[in-house]
Amino acid sequence: MRPQVYLYHGDCLEVLKKIPDESVGLIFTSPPYADRRKNTYGGIHPDKYVEWFLPRAREFYRVLKKDGSFVLNIKERVVNGERHTYVIELILALKREGWLWIEEYVWHKKNCYPGKWPNRFRDAWERLLHFTKSKRFKMFQDAVKVPIGSWAEKRLSKLSKNDLIRFNSNTRSGFGKRVINWLGKDWVYPTNVLHLSTECSFKGHSAVFPVELPEWFIKLFTQEGDTVLDPFMGSGTTCVASYRLGRNCIGIDIVPEYVKLAEERLTKEANFNQLNLVKHGY
Numbered sequence: 001m002r003p004q005v006y007l008y009h010g011d012c013l014e015v016l017k018k019i020p021d022e023s024v025g026l027i028f029t030s031p032p033y034a035d036r037r038k039n040t041y042g043g044i045h046p047d048k049y050v051e052w053f054l055p056r057a058r059e060f061y062r063v064l065k066k067d068g069s070f071v072l073n074i075k076e077r078v079v080n081g082e083r084h085t086y087v088i089e090l091i092l093a094l095k096r097e098g099w100l101w102i103e104e105y106v107w108h109k110k111n112c113y114p115g116k117w118p119n120r121f122r123d124a125w126e127r128l129l130h131f132t133k134s135k136r137f138k139m140f141q142d143a144v145k146v147p148i149g150s151w152a153e154k155r156l157s158k159l160s161k162n163d164l165i166r167f168n169s170n171t172r173s174g175f176g177k178r179v180i181n182w183l184g185k186d187w188v189y190p191t192n193v194l195h196l197s198t199e200c201s202f203k204g205h206s207a208v209f210p211v212e213l214p215e216w217f218i219k220l221f222t223q224e225g226d227t228v229l230d231p232f233m234g235s236g237t238t239c240v241a242s243y244r245l246g247r248n249c250i251g252i253d254i255v256p257e258y259v260k261l262a263e264e265r266l267t268k269e270a271n272f273n274q275l276n277l278v279k280h281g282y
């Protein structure tokens with residue numbers, strides 16, 4: 001079955017009212033950051049960010065399935081020489097609204113070029129905050145396993161007696177491991193840090209993330225046939241990733257040109273074959 005794609009033009013706050021309760025398996029999105037990109041699609045004042053975000057988050061909560069996940073790609077910006085706290089305030093506000101903050105993943109932008117700032121270094125990472133409605137949520141950890149890596153050959157070639165038992169660190173950090181568990185394994189679970197290059201070649205939108213970013217989370221939290229929502233879809237990267245992986249997708253953007261751009265990208269993705277597309281408002 002070809003995945004179903006729904007593209008909407010409008011403010012996600014209004015558009016989401018048309019989406020049924022508990023119909024979405026994963027919300028993956030990168031919202032407009034506070035006060036950024038005034039010349040393209042605008043931004044929200046950092047002091048007003050939580051107030052702006054919460055009514056939309058209530059709609060996210062309503063449309064998300066009980067065992068679904070919400071992954072928010074965000075980073076606090078520097079205001080008057082220091083990091084603003086709106087992301088921290090948003091996490092606390094979302095928890096008060098009933099969301100569980102399960103994990104924080106880090107996207108390390110591995111192609112960041114060096115730069116000079118008077119009081120800090122080049123920012124080379126962003127947050128991916130994982131929220132759910134319940135402690136029992138869908139997660140397919142085997143879908144994102146990685147090759148064990150070359151370190152294992154040397155390390156596992158000679159095992160000491162401590163490697164055969166669950167050995168607690170000598171530093172008393174509380175961290176214990178049983179090294180023999182890795183023997184004979186080619187694939188292991190990844191860490192919560194994703195090393196991915198930023199998207200440099202795509203000219204249609206100023207804030208595109210690499211398609212591998214949503215792909216990784218879509219594999220981790222959904223199965224074929226599930227529905228993925230990006231309420232701030234921009235050029236539609238999340239929808240492209242969903243389509244590739246056989247998931248249905250709902251994409252919303254307030255700028256009609258971006259919705260058209262997303263449609264163009266998806267049409268190419270479908271190899272110019274008939275796209276299972278439902279268009280709303282553009």
Ligand SMILES: C[S@@+](CC[C@H](N)C(=O)[O-])C[C@H]1O[C@@H](n2cnc3c(N)ncnc32)[C@H](O)[C@@H]1O
Pocket residue numbers: 010011012013029030031032033041205207208209231232233234235236237238252253254255258
């Ligand atoms: C950071 S960009 C997303 C970029 C996207 N991840 C991509 O790869 O192209 C945020 C997007 O949110 C859109 N936006 C801003 N406010 C919105 C709203 N209230 N409802 C829907 N979309 C909105 C902007 O037009 C912008 O395209």
